């Protein structure tokens with residue numbers, strides 16, 4: 001199973017994501033934002049957190065127009081798996097691969113802390129390792145994590161079971177406490193919290209709840 005992790009100028013969670021996939025046995029390739037192709041046989045593209053292009057003009061707006069974006073779009077169009085974490089989630093909404101948008105946190109502050117989430121759908125390769133209603137703790141670190149979507153879009157996400165994670169206590173004003181959403185074909189996940197920073201690294205990470213996330217994801221890729 002092959003994971004491609006994209007790096008933009010300003011990404012800062014690309015290595016964490018690469019390590020999380022490698023720990024679960026994936027072959028990981030790092031892809032630069034100027035590359036216009038993905039490695040052959042890529043199963044999943046991971047779009048990392050950080051401050052791509054300095055978060056100008058909006059978080060993720062420039063990354064969505066970078067050279068690698070067309071290859072990412074084509075991968076998703078083929079039904080390939082895509083994971084966007086934090087800035088990655090912002091980029092996926094800017095690309096139109098996921099509905100909604102990430103706005104400034106309601107309190108207008110950058111928030112960096114562990115956050116308790118509730119698993120709201122297990123029907124995806126990303127969340128199959130959890131039980132519905134499980135509580136997991138992943139760190140958040142963002143100033144633009146306030147998820148917005150119109151009423152019709154929200155009704156659709158709910159009806160189709162595409163809300164993957166909800167905040168137990170809403171930190172940023174996101175509608176319906178949404179922390180992560182799935183695409184229509186359930187092959188694209190965007191989430192603000194960081195599962196790759198919850199791999200139980202001794203002395204560095206408080207939570208190990210992200211291990212089940214990457215284990216299930218890599219198992220799904222191996223089975224496919």
Ligand SMILES: NC(=O)CC[C@H](N)C(=O)O
Nearest residue numbers: 049050086087142143144
């Ligand atoms: N950790 C991150 O990915 C930060 C995301 C984004 N640039 C924000 O602060 O909202």
